[in-house]
Amino acid sequence: MxxxxxxxxxxxxxxxxxxxxxxxxxxxxxxxxxxxxxxxxxxxxxxxxxxxxxxxxxxxxxxxxxxxxxxxxxxxxxxxxxxxxxxxxxxxxxxxxxxxxxxxxxxxxxxxxxxxxxxxxxxxxxxxxxxxxxxxxxxxxxxxxxxxxxxxxxxxxxxxxxxxxxxxxxxxxxTDANQGNFAADYAYNSLKKKNAFVVDDKQTYGAGLAGIFKGKFASLGGKIAGTDHVNTGDTDYSTLVTKIKNSHADMVYYGGQYDESELITKQLKAAGVHIPLMGGDGMYSDTYIKTAGQAAEGDLATSVGVPVDTxxxxxxxxxxxxxxxxxxxxxxxxxxxxxxxxxxxxxxxxxxxxxxxxxxxxxxxxxxxxxxxxxxxxxxxxxxFDQYGDTTNKQLTVYQVKNGKWTAVKTGTYNG
Structure with missing residues (x-):
């Protein structure tokens, strides 16, 4: 340097x-x-x-x-x-x-x-x-x-x-108090998913977000088909894939970054488990789609704010x-x-x-x-900023991979 x-x-x-x-x-x-x-x-x-x-x-x-x-x-x-x-x-x-x-x-x-x-x-x-x-x-x-x-x-x-x-x-x-709830509400009420398998990377962000999603999804009437944890940097998710497959979940929610989720979804689809993987803003990156390829199609992520290109x-x-x-x-x-x-x-x-x-x-x-x-x-x-230092802008967006690109499918605020 x-x-x-x-x-x-x-x-x-x-x-x-x-x-x-x-x-x-x-x-x-x-x-x-x-x-x-x-x-x-x-x-x-x-x-x-x-x-x-x-x-x-x-x-x-x-x-x-x-x-x-x-x-x-x-x-x-x-x-x-x-x-x-x-x-x-x-x-x-x-x-x-x-x-x-x-x-x-x-x-x-x-x-x-x-x-x-x-x-x-x-x-x-x-x-x-x-x-x-x-x-x-x-x-x-x-x-x-x-x-x-x-x-x-x-x-x-x-x-x-x-x-x-x-x-x-x-x-x-x-905050994730808004994002996790927003995601769970969309998964249950818009996607009509009823059995979610929840995974996190044991990190502050990922575990916290997954926990909020899990609690809200269950409170809405959804079933938690199973839970598991991974380590950042892992590349082989065969054991996790087997657990998800045997759980009969109709979706996976992942709390963590794109580095792991892009491999999880790829290995999941390769094993014949064609259910959407959803995550938070840590997953919302073009790199996720580039790495996962066709396996990313239909996957979802929430992210803060309104799509910047709009x-x-x-x-x-x-x-x-x-x-x-x-x-x-x-x-x-x-x-x-x-x-x-x-x-x-x-x-x-x-x-x-x-x-x-x-x-x-x-x-x-x-x-x-x-x-x-x-x-x-x-x-x-x-x-x-409010009295806690938090932004007063509570806008969130749900994105879904459609034709190889993140496409905004819902923008709003969480009011629950």
């Missing part, structure tokens, strides 16, 4: 405090950090937005969508001079979908004085390892994809006792993503990543406007309050 050159004339970091003054130019680092010069001369402050996601290996297709969603937002802000006197840049770190690596990345980001906030991570389990680090540094963290309810509402959320664990943590994706506000974003040839899947979280970065950019402008056009010495802490007050129309929907 090449080393970036960075000139910072004055930069002091203490816990919860950030001082940034006139900065020089920054070279581009194609393996992590990007920047767009605002051009011209004079004093300029470089403000960095950190990005954490799996950029290689498992889950990297969606992780790269997060990285480049943020980059496009930063490039747009610089081109439009949204914050006079500031050039925004990004620093992207690869957590490889591993909690320990995510925690190391969070620690690295808070120690860099020019990093004012972070977007990410992709995985809820990784987020659990990062929240305390960012909170201790009074640094905003906005995930475009974490959906486990406990991250914002505390471990007792299911019993109705909701307590926000970290004031610095926000998300632009709605939103007029996202047209320029999609065109830019495609024209630049950026890797990864922008359709899952790219729009929410752009909006998360925009919330940070807008927040920086707000705290500077309140400080005579200069970045305050306690910029990180002030940015937390500014992001909490976010209220704007993003490219993926309206952006604002």
């Amino acid at each position: 090449r080393t970036r050159s960075l000139l910072i004339l004055t930069s002091v970091l203490t816990t919860g405090a950030l001082t940034l003054t006139a900065c020089g130019s920054r070279s581009n680092d194609s393996k992590g950090s990007d920047s767009s010069s605002s051009g011209g001369g004079g004093s300029n402050t470089t403000v960095v937005i950190g990005v954490d996601a799996p950029l290689t290996g498992q889950n990297s297709a969606t992780g790269l969508g997060i990285q480049y969603g943020v980059k496009i937002a930063v490039d747009d802000a610089n081109a439009k001079h949204l914050v006079p006197g500031v050039t925004f840049a990004t620093k992207a770190l690869d957590d490889k979908a591993q909690p320990a690596t995510g925690q190391q990345n969070a620690t690295a980001l808070v120690q860099e004085s020019d990093v004012i906030a972070a977007v990410g991570p992709l995985n809820s389990g990784v987020a659990q390892s990062m929240q305390q680090v960012f909170n201790s540094a009074n640094m905003v963290e906005i995930s475009p994809s974490n959906t486990n309810p406990a991250l914002t509402q505390g471990k007792d959320w299911a019993s109705g006792t909701k307590t926000r664990p970290f004031k610095t943590y926000f998300r632009t994706a709605t 939103l007029p506000a996202a047209k320029d974003f999609i065109n830019t993503y495609k024209s630049k040839g950026y890797p990864g899947d922008y359709g899952t979280y790219g729009g929410y990543s752009y909006d998360a970065a925009t919330a940070i950019i807008n927040g920086v402008k707000a705290i500077m406007d309140a400080n005579g056009g200069k970045l305050p010495t306690d910029a990180r802490a002030k940015l937390v309050d500014a992001v909490q007050k976010a209220d704007f129309d993003g490219i993926a929907g309206h952006v604002s």
Whole structure:
């Protein structure tokens, strides 16, 4: 990895405090950090937005969508001079979908004085390892994809006792409390499925989502034909396939990522078990269809928000993503990543406007309050946060693989 050159004339970091003054130019680092010069001369402050996601290996297709969603937002802000006197840049770190690596990345980001906030991570389990680090540094963290309810509402959320664990943590994706119920309602009432076999990957996101689906499906009158667990990274699902086949289930619900579900459905269909596999947003990726091939036909996934390619506000974003040839899947979280970065950019402008056009010495802490007050129309929907740091945008969509493509079959909110 090449080393970036960075000139910072004055930069002091203490816990919860950030001082940034006139900065020089920054070279581009194609393996992590990007920047767009605002051009011209004079004093300029470089403000960095950190990005954490799996950029290689498992889950990297969606992780790269997060990285480049943020980059496009930063490039747009610089081109439009949204914050006079500031050039925004990004620093992207690869957590490889591993909690320990995510925690190391969070620690690295808070120690860099020019990093004012972070977007990410992709995985809820990784987020659990990062929240305390960012909170201790009074640094905003906005995930475009974490959906486990406990991250914002505390471990007792299911019993109705909701307590926000970290004031610095926000998300632009709605929670699994909505997604799992939405999926179960669709499976039972629209697909008319009555016997579901439920599988999860034992991870925070997957197990949590599967549990919510299971509870709702059963409450509607559905039968849980069986349950099982897999390990991330598994490739042979013959034992699981046999269990599903013997259960006489009419569908499979999978809580986890596409890396495993794409192989499960392929092996299931190869064994002659032609029932749909349904999952959550962790499964909604073009990579799922590419790997599973014809076996994916008829499978379903829920994902947060409205299909981004149907939103007029996202047209320029999609065109830019495609024209630049950026890797990864922008359709899952790219729009929410752009909006998360925009919330940070807008927040920086707000705290500077309140400080005579200069970045305050306690910029990180002030940015937390500014992001909490976010209220704007993003490219993926309206952006604002409730008292827990959760998005107020509760839109969800059910997609089904039809003719080799994810096709939206229902969009709405869960009201149950």
